[in-house]
Amino acid sequence: MGFTRRDLLKWAALGTVSAATGTALGSEENFVTDCGENYGVLVDTAVCIGCRKCEWACNNEHKLKEADLASFEDKSVFQQHRRPTDDAYTVVNRFVAPEENNKQYTMKVQCMHCNSPACVSACIVGALSKSDSGPVVYDAWKCIGCRYCMVACPFQVPAYEYREALKPQVRKCTFCSDRLADGKRPACVSICPNEALTFGTRKDLIEVARERIKAHPDKYVDHVYGETEIGGTSWMYLAPTEFANTELPELNSENIPELTEKIQHGIFKSFIPPLALYGLLGLIMHSRGEKEDEEEKEGHNVSAS
C-alpha cells in the first residue's frame, strides 16, 4: 500500500496547480464519490509495453493454465483479438492509434468491477456480489449455472467452464480479492514492469488520471474510461487515442441494471400490484357468479348464430 501512495503522490505533484484551479472534477463528483473509496486500477495503455507478464501472473495466482513466463513473450498472439476465458482471466490485445500513423499500442482487458454491476443485479441467487472494497466476487457454491450474468455483462467478460460436466463455474478476474484482503496489490499490478497499472482508491486514481492527461495532453485523449461509463467502474483506462479505436465498448453513463430494477421493483417489490390484481379478480369472480345463467344464454346465442 505504501508503494501505491508514493506512486499516487508522484503523479499528484505533477499537476498540483491545475488540480487546484480545475473544476472538471467537481462536475463529476457524483461518480467520484459514488464508489470513491473502493479499490481500483488505472490502466495506462500509453505506457503498456505488451509484455504479457500480467497474464502470466494472473494465471499463476489463480492456478490457471500452467506455462512458464518465457512462453508469454510470444507476441504472435496479438495477431488475433482475444477475450478473457475460463482459463485466462486477463488478456493483452493490440490496438492502433490512427492519428499516430497507426502506431501500435497494447491494452490489458479483464473484469471492470463495475460500481453497479449488471451481473450482480442479474444473478438469481446472489452468487455474484460487489464487495465493499470494490471487487465483484463469485461464490460457486451458490451458483446454479444459468449464465444470466454473461448475458447481462456489458463488457462480455464472464466466461463459463462449458467443458466441465458436473461442477462448471463462471470464471472471471477476481481483482485478487484475497490478496487485497491481505493488504497486497493484485498479482498483475505487482508484476507490471512499466507501471502501466496503478492500484489505489477510485477517487485517487481518477485524480491521477486527470493529472496525467493535463501533464501530457499530447500523449492522452481527454477521457478517463470507466470514470462515468455505466455509472463508473473500478478498473479505468487512459488511452493515446479515442476509445472508439480500442476494444472497449462505447457506453454512456447510464447505470445498466437500473432500468431493469426499476421495472422489477415497480411491479413487484411492494407486492401491491399483484395483490390488487388478486383482489380485483376475486371481486369479478364473486360478483359475476350470480349472472351465470345470463352469461350462459349469451354464450348460446353466439355459438348458435
Place this chain on the structure above:
Amino acid sequence: MSAHLEVPTPIQKPYFTKGTIVVAIVAALGLAAYIYRLAFGLESATNLNNQYPWGIWIAIDVATGVALAAGGFTTAALADIFHKEKYHVIVRPALLTAMLGYTFVVIGLLADLGRYYNVWHPMLPSMWQGNSVLFEVGMCVMIYLTVLYIEFLPIVAERFIGRVNLPGPLKVLNNIIDSWLRVCRKFLGRFISIFIIAGVVLSCMHQSSLGTLMVIAPTKMHPLWYTSFSPLLFLLSAIAVGFPMVIFESILASRSFGLKPETGILASIARYTPLLLGVYFAVKVVDLTIREAWPYLFEGSFQSLMWSIEMLVGVVAPIVILSSKKLRHAIPWLFTAAAMVIVGVLLNRINVFLVAYKPLYSTTTYFPSIFELSVTIGLIAALVLVYRFLVLNFPVISVPQTMTESTKESLGRMTTA
C-alpha cells in the same frame, strides 16, 4: 342445455398407434441427448460459448414453453373468473397442457443449467436476490407449477375416489389414499377459487418478467426488440396465444381420438383472438414509434426480416383470418390461424433471446447443435406422450354423452369442484 352436456371422461382408445410409436422414438432420441448432456457437459452437447451463453433451451424450452402454457390461465380466467360457463369444457385440457407445459419447462431448464442440482437454491431465503428478474421468474414458475398440480387434484380425486386399488402389499394404503383424496376434494371444492385466482396473478407476473430479462443487456440487443415495454409485450402476447393454443390442441386431440371437434366453442373463443392480438400489435407499433425504431425495420438485415415474419405470420395474418366469422367456423382455417399465432410467439421468443442478441465481440454465430435440437424436440414429444396417457386415464377431455344417472352425478361433482 343438452348441446353442452359434455362431461370430461377418460378417452377409450388404445395408447399405442403408429403415430404414438413415432412420437415415442423421437422422445427416446431426446432422452438419449439429454443423458449425453448430463454425462458430458454443455461443451460436448451444445453450441453455447462465452459469446452466446443462451441458446434454444432458454429461448424455446423455457421462454416459449411458458408462453404456450398460457392457455391454462387465460382459459381459467375466462371460464372461472369471468364465468363464461360454456367454456368449461376446455378448462381441463388447458389446465393439463399448462401443468405439463410448465413441468417440461423445468425439465428443459435443468438441461441448460450448469449446476442443475442447485436449482432449488432460489428457495433459500439466504440466497434471495430481489433485484434479479430471473429470481422473480423462478419463484413464480415454481409456485405456479405447485398451483397447477393443486388445480389438477380434483381430477385425480374424481378418477380415483372409491377406485383406489393398489396392487399387492400396497393394498394397506388404499383406504388412506382414498380418504386423503376425499379430503382434497372437499377442501378444494370449497377453496379452489383461491388457487384459480392465484394462478392468474402468478401467470401475469412471470409472463411479463420473462420479457424483462433482456432489458438488462441494452448494448447487445437489436433495437427492434430492445424496449422497456418488453414485459408488457410478453404479457400481452402470452395472453393472446392462450386461446389459439387451446384451439390448436383441441383440434389435434379430436382428430387423434376420432372425436368431433368442438367447432362452436372453439370458433367462439377465437373471437377474442383478433382483439387480443390487436392490442399486442398496437403496443408494438406505439413502442417502435416512441423509440423512433422504424428505420431499423428497413435496414434489410436478418433481424428486420425476422421481425417482419414474426409480425406478419404471427399477428397480422391471424387477425385477418379470425376476424371472419365464416373462417372461424371452418376448422382448417381456424387451425391454421391458431398455428400461426403459436408460430408467431415462438418466433418472437427466439427473436428476443437469440436473433436480437448480438455479442460485443462476436466471431461466430449461434446455431443449435444436434443435441440441443434433439432435446428440445424430444421434450415436446415426451409432453405429447404424457398428455395422451393422462387423457386416456383421467377425465380431462369432454365427450358428448346422453343424460344418464352417472353423468348427472359427474355434473354435480363438477360444479362442486
